[in-house]
Amino acid sequence: MAPRQKKQRTEPKYELLYHPEIPGRGEYIRLAFEATGTPYSDVSNQEKNGYKKFQNLITDANPPVFAPPALLVHGEDYHGKPLVISQTSNILLYLGPKLGLVPEGDKIARYHVNGLAITALDFCSEAHDVHHPIDIEQYYEQQKEEAKKKAKSFTKRRIPKFFGYFETVLSENKEGDGKYLVGKSLTYADTTLWQVLEGIEFAFPKTVAKLSKTYSLLFSNFRENIKEHEGLKEYLTSDRRLPFSIGIFRHYPELDA
């Protein structure tokens, strides 16, 4: 893991380009920075006129950004402009080795970390689609009946399927001691899955309460361990940590078991 650094007053190398005020998919990137004490600017939340700057930067990127989050990297020009990378798992793939969030000296393990992060992000996307099964540009209230139907299959079958999968990953990674998905130290697959579990519990507290005893590695060893990591522990009690609200993960009691 990269040594923890104090936040700098000079311009940081990394700028996170994401919507303001919600954790959303930007949170997966924040967790990677915070877990390793890496200086970064959360442009929309921390800079004056940051939201405007965020919009300009993602509009100006080449290749263009389909949807945020995106990452701007100073000192890494691409075709004469600062490098901008998009797609959540792609940003994490780029940052992983630089921040020490992949197993050291094991290039193959990087593909496992990437694959597991993608699977955790798929779980996140499915949780979003539960409250927006028909049309992402309409309100939840306009698709509430369909959402209730989708919530049934999600809570009964999909949540247990994902929980069971990650429980097996933890139990089969012998050197991880039930605490890490790959290898014996923190990777961005861990921080990403951890955040998805937080979101799933926020959105579906009753379902998680019922299931959490069944998946004991996931809910005792893994989940409790991750949040005790030095950088994360401090971050989670800071005002930089944004609460869930009506973003990707939403708590509608009628959608919970």
Added chain:
Amino acid sequence: MAPRQKKQRTEPKYELLYHPEIPGRGEYIRLAFEATGTPYSDVSNQEKNGYKKFQNLITDANPPVFAPPALLVHGEDYHGKPLVISQTSNILLYLGPKLGLVPEGDKIARYHVNGLAITALDFCSEAHDVHHPIDIEQYYEQQKEEAKKKAKSFTKRRIPKFFGYFETVLSENKEGDGKYLVGKSLTYADTTLWQVLEGIEFAFPKTVAKLSKTYSLLFSNFRENIKEHEGLKEYLTSDRRLPFSIGIFRHYPELDA
């Protein structure tokens, strides 16, 4: 690009582990192999008792496979077993440099290729969710009314959004001459997007007929160019190329514009 090789009679280095008889997400991996003339075994479709072998191999993998496709690589052991990688974009990420399907000597471009392939695969997943908006374990007929609603927003807004995005990517990649998404030669982002366009046209022919003139780089330059690549041209007329049917991309006339 890797030199084209004759198919070998000896065991190939790569085994594609996927369901039999449908193109599905396995097709994105097949196209990478076929475009570069790389020997591979399509286990479920080409080997005796292949479907059983496929099931055994994905059950035995560590980390486990959440969902196929997976890739088995001979000669790359991981913890004493042949390496098995899963998640479609992750497999392509692994194969890209080995098969010459990323720009040579430009490590940054690899992240753009990965990001664009992920976006194309997101488009594929959304197309799937149109016919299964509520529950992937139930039949289309059981969620047909919800599917019709979702099809409206998908054909009216999401398809144009994705087409417009990739049209812009093509027009801004000056060295690609409207034929390649990144750089000036074929990448796996190209083969992946190309297959998604084929699937979208199969599923929504009227919608595509209406829109294709608006996105001329995408539908004239890009789409026509990709299928003329040596390896692909031969593959597309071979019996290894599986037709669309009722997999991810499905043609239900009531869901088309």
